[in-house]
Amino acid sequence: MTQTKAGIRIENLHLSFGETKVLEGIDMVIEPGEFFAFLGPSGSGKSTLLRAIAGFGPTPRGRILIGDRDIVNLPPWKRNVGMVFQSYALWPHMSVRRNVAFGLEERRMPTSKIAPKVEAALETVGLLHLADRMPGQLSGGQQQRVALARTIAIEPQVLLLDEPLSNLDAALRVQMRRELLALQRKLGLTTIFVTHDQEEANTTSDRMAVLDMGVIQQIGTPQQLYDHPVNSFVAGFLGTANVLDGAFDGAHFVTKAGQRLPVTARSDKATRIVLRPQNIRIASSGDGVSGTVRHREFLGSQIRYLIDTPDGQMIVDTLHATGQPPYGEGATVVLSIDSQSAALLED
Numbered sequence: 001m002t003q004t005k006a007g008i009r010i011e012n013l014h015l016s017f018g019e020t021k022v023l024e025g026i027d028m029v030i031e032p033g034e035f036f037a038f039l040g041p042s043g044s045g046k047s048t049l050l051r052a053i054a055g056f057g058p059t060p061r062g063r064i065l066i067g068d069r070d071i072v073n074l075p076p077w078k079r080n081v082g083m084v085f086q087s088y089a090l091w092p093h094m095s096v097r098r099n100v101a102f103g104l105e106e107r108r109m110p111t112s113k114i115a116p117k118v119e120a121a122l123e124t125v126g127l128l129h130l131a132d133r134m135p136g137q138l139s140g141g142q143q144q145r146v147a148l149a150r151t152i153a154i155e156p157q158v159l160l161l162d163e164p165l166s167n168l169d170a171a172l173r174v175q176m177r178r179e180l181l182a183l184q185r186k187l188g189l190t191t192i193f194v195t196h197d198q199e200e201a202n203t204t205s206d207r208m209a210v211l212d213m214g215v216i217q218q219i220g221t222p223q224q225l226y227d228h229p230v231n232s233f234v235a236g237f238l239g240t241a242n243v244l245d246g247a248f249d250g251a252h253f254v255t256k257a258g259q260r261l262p263v264t265a266r267s268d269k270a271t272r273i274v275l276r277p278q279n280i281r282i283a284s285s286g287d288g289v290s291g292t293v294r295h296r297e298f299l300g301s302q303i304r305y306l307i308d309t310p311d312g313q314m315i316v317d318t319l320h321a322t323g324q325p326p327y328g329e330g331a332t333v334v335l336s337i338d339s340q341s342a343a344l345l346e347d
């Protein structure tokens with residue numbers, strides 16, 4: 001199947017429901033063929049932004065360009081976008097084949113052209129052999145694939161996915177996110193994936209936008225956002241973070257309790273440092289900050305400790321070596337912090 005790749009440009013987009021501002025000043029560019037995630041907590045505006053691109057909901061202020069066409073005032077069916085919903089939204093009384101054909105029939109495509117397109121779409125998602133089943137006779141993952149086939153059959157320029165994996169169990173979610181990425185790579189379709197699950201966004205997207213309260217906090221690759229968050233919200237949302245207060249002295253970040261942590265980042269206005277749990281080592285003695293183990297969690301491959309220190313409680317992750325006894329609760333330990341590449345924050 002062939003689809004045209006198109007980039008998306010969003011310019012100064014604002015949207016309100018009555019008095020409630022839901023999106024404020026959204027600006028972003030999504031490259032043609034990119035797998036892009038909107039990540040944020042519940043209520044941050046991710047779905048509203050996706051629906052604004054699809055053409056559902058109130059008309060926003062600002063511009064949304066697909067390729068070089070401003071689509072803000074076009075009805076959904078003229079936008080050339082395909083959307084997959086969390087609920088799949090399949091017709092229960094129609095076979096898989098008819099479900100996939102439906103969108104093409106609605107577009108008044110001649111019958112002779114529909115059958116090959118339906119077959120090609122089902123082949124792409126690996127479901128051709130189940131074409132004559134009814135949705136109720138399929139697993140959740142298979143229903144999700146039908147929903148995808150139905151969307152790609154209309155050959156959209158942009159694929160919009162609204163929490164498409166939320167109804168699947170944990171193991172299937174992991175399998176389906178890999179399949180989704182493989183499919184996206186095969187088709188080269190510009191794709192936006194809405195999720196509140198940072199692992200899902202990290203493992204699939206080329207780049208992502210983190211939203212909070214209708215405002216984009218940061219855009220970048222998963223690793224850029226994890227390693228160089230611009231504020232405490234992004235630092236905390238993209239994984240566990242120890243955020244310590246203090247100030248930058250020209251070479252070190254000096255914490256409230258007086259720890260002098262060497263850093264390569266430079267920021268005279270820094271008021272906080274982000275220390276990831278895996279960049280702190282724990283020992284029973286030696287140089288470093290002393291602390292007391294308050295709590296311990298066995299995570300399988302890792303052991304997570306909550307340690308009381310003069311700078312407050314810190315989270316430390318250590319690799320679990322089989323047979324090695326962990327530090328007990330109440331134990332006195334010493335922490336050595338690898339702060340060189342830590343991010344400094346000004347918020």
Ligand SMILES: Nc1ncnc2c1ncn2[C@@H]1O[C@H](COP(=O)(O)OP(=O)(O)OP(=O)(O)O)[C@@H](O)[C@H]1O
Nearest residue numbers: 017020022040041042043044045046047048049196
């Ligand atoms: N039809 C509506 N009328 C009024 N307010 C709405 C409507 N739809 C959404 N909102 C509000 O807009 C805000 C953003 O909602 P949105 O669904 O975009 O968030 P989200 O980040 O996708 O969250 P979730 O992950 O829970 O779906 C929320 O405060 C929500 O209550």
